[in-house]
Amino acid sequence: MIEVAKRLQNVEEYYFSKKLREVALLKAQGKPIINLGIGSPDLEPPFKASIALQDCLVDEKAHQYQSYQGLPELREEISSFYKRHYKVNISAQTEVLPLMGSKEGIMHISMAFLNKGDKVLVPNPGYPTYAAVTKLLEAKPVYYNLKADQNWLPDFGELERMNLKRVKIMWINYPHMPTGSNADNLFYDKVIAFGKRHDILIVNDNPYSFVLNDNPISILRYKNAKNVCLELNSLSKTFNMAGWRVGMLVGDYEFVNAVLRVKSNMDSGMFYGIQKGAIEALKCSDMWFQSLNSVYQQRRELIWKLADGLKCTYDIDATGLFVWAKLPPHLKSEEFTDLVLKEHSIFITPGTVFGSNGEGYVRFSLCATEEILKEAIARV
Structure with a gap:
């Protein structure tokens, strides 16, 4: 029998990949499953983005290989987007790299900077992909x-007491997934100084900054950030384009160019039409965000009612695409979510998916219609 690579010995299949098979099986058996586990936007992308995608199909350039760096006009629009919404100046020529989703960026950044045996600071709780990619590259989370x-902010005193030898990357993510907490100015100043002090690349994963959040922040607006930071961003949540796979990496030329050296050996460019659609999406006015958040606000209030029905508590000041809720005392996350799935045919995510500090918590997604959410409330 041909053995798989040793690197797979420490990497499990992604939780949602496995769990969605179970949910699909229950649906096939006739169970009326309500899926509140996945953050896959169900709303429409910007109309002009969809039209641009359709119109490009007759363009003679549409079916050719594309630049590894993306269309110049896409990079320009990303640069303009950052200036308009984050008050950050970045060079479209040298400090922007379009990606096929920010998840790709996590892998490419890690491949560009990590050697076997290097270490990576990973938040607990946090996005599981940070640790999984680290392990795939035979580095240590x-x-x-x-x-x-x-x-849900790091304790820098605790960080300083850790053994930081061989730490190359620190992943941060604010607004935070899964908790929805936000970071203040002092945090960004501290984490930048921490990175400079220890020669650690700080990577801010920033896909939720416009969802139910009136103060979008980029780490790159802070002093000295470009010397030690990269930022990932995405159109998936902001513009309901998760399946389009469009993201971006922004930061200092030297860092971005290192990632490009990896990326250019991994793909042959993003589809022309998707880039054209992304350009139109990035041009959306503030009315787009207001309309989007009006829907999510109504949905979140219903999720709060559902959480109340399940005797959970939550932070009403949290932002983002999810509601992070604390279970009643002495309940375990996975046991609770399995019980809710069995008794009410509602799938929610146990907090332990995101790390040991997620024990005692669950996560609800806002990616379901008001009708579906009201049905969920009725069931409990």
Whole structure:
């Protein structure tokens, strides 16, 4: 029998990949499953983005290989987007790299900077892909604690006491997934100084900054950030384009160029029509965000009612595409979500998917219609 690579010994299949098979099987058996586990936007993308995608199909350039760096006009629009919404100046020529989704960027950044045996600071709780990619590259994830009593922000005193030898990358993610907490100015100043002090690349994964959030922030607006930081961003949540696979990496030329050296050996460019659609999406006015958040606000209030029905508590000041809820005392996350799935045919995500500090919590997605959410409330 041909053996798989040793790197797979420490990497499990993505939780949602496995769980959705179980949910699909239950549906096939006739169970009326309501899926509140996945953050896959169900709303329409900007109309002009869809039209641009359709119109490009007759363009003679549409079916050719595309530039590894993306269309110049896409990079220009990303640069303009950052200036308009984040008050950050970045060079479209040298400091922007379009990606096929930010998840691709996590892999490419890791491949560009990590050697076997290097270490990576990974938030607990946090996006599971940070640790999975680290393990795939035979580096070591070093988990740092995020806790409710510190508003899910890292304790820099605790970080300084850790063994930071061979740490090359630190992943941060604010507005935070899964908790929805936000970081303040002091945090960004501290984390930049921490990265400079220890020669650690700080990567801010920033796909949720416009969802139920009136103050979108880029780490690159802070002093000295470009010396030590990269930022990932995405159109998936902001513009309901998750399946289009459009993201971006922004930061200093030297860092971005290192990632390009990896990326250019991994794909042959993003489809022309998707790039054209992304350009139109990035041009959306503030009315787009207001309309989007009006829908999510109504849905979130219903999710709060559902959480109340399940005897869970939550932070009404949290932002993002999810509601992070604390279970009643002494309940375990996975046992609770399995029970809710069995008794009410509602799939929600156990907090332990995101790390040990997620024990005692669950995550609800806002990606379901009001009708579906009202049905979920009725069931409990």
